[in-house]
Amino acid sequence: MKLVIAVVQDADAPALTRALGEAGLTSTKLASTGGFLREGNTTLLIGVDDAQLEQVKQIIRDTCRTRTRLITPGLPMAETPEAMVGQPVEVQVGGAVVFVLDVAEFHKL
């Protein structure tokens, strides 16, 4: 048995929770902020049998890994050079920090 502690972005948490649920895995969501990722993150506790650990890591990778997204700015700011207005900009989103801990005992009461 392992306890996976995953710190992910708030925006990625619903997709992660849904994908875990589809794999028959339950998770507990802790309110968290700052640090490992930019403000507004979520910390998930996921209990998992050793045999399913690779699957959990793959699910986190699929739903949360750092990736770039092209954003086309809608409202140009005053200081934006005219040439830049409306140009798509690449921004980084997502990312996850994952701790896997050995569980000495697990009980469901």
Add this chain to the structure above:
Amino acid sequence: MKLVIAVVQDADAPALTRALGEAGLTSTKLASTGGFLREGNTTLLIGVDDAQLEQVKQIIRDTCRTRTRLITPGLPMAETPEAMVGQPVEVQVGGAVVFVLDVAEFHKL
């Protein structure tokens, strides 16, 4: 030394915290939601000497384990068949998910 991470229902958390306190044990309450239990749960961190671990598990069992409760509906809903109005209904409450982790070091500063 062990770290007990207990996810319990909000409704059971005060009784659990009180019982732990009476046993001389301190706990830290983390705000948490969803997953292991229905919405509105609480995650407790409980540091405990190996010798007291069984007692902690018994306290969690006593205050939080899944149990049924008879509820007599007060306000019948429009669709409730008349024969059901006022009949006691068995609902499940409580439940706890407990992870016990080995602690490499413990410090009180």
Add this chain to the structure above:
Amino acid sequence: MKLVIAVVQDADAPALTRALGEAGLTSTKLASTGGFLREGNTTLLIGVDDAQLEQVKQIIRDTCRTRTRLITPGLPMAETPEAMVGQPVEVQVGGAVVFVLDVAEFHKL
């Protein structure tokens, strides 16, 4: 790799987070209350290489350890004996409870 779980007073959390950042360490802040310390505490998750663990413990000690502070009461309460009015009073602040856990796996996605 170690996971340090530090429960500290809310008032000490910003200094701790800042000092950890200056040491190149990231932390995730969980909302928490009660138990190990008086109401209003913060639980920090800090991932750290074994080689930096002593430094993390020293930083927590420096920013959070229990210490006394002299407080000169400004507004005397009705029942305060006159001789006591304006006398500095020693109060205890700070304190930290620190769990160090072994990490089986650590991933940054």
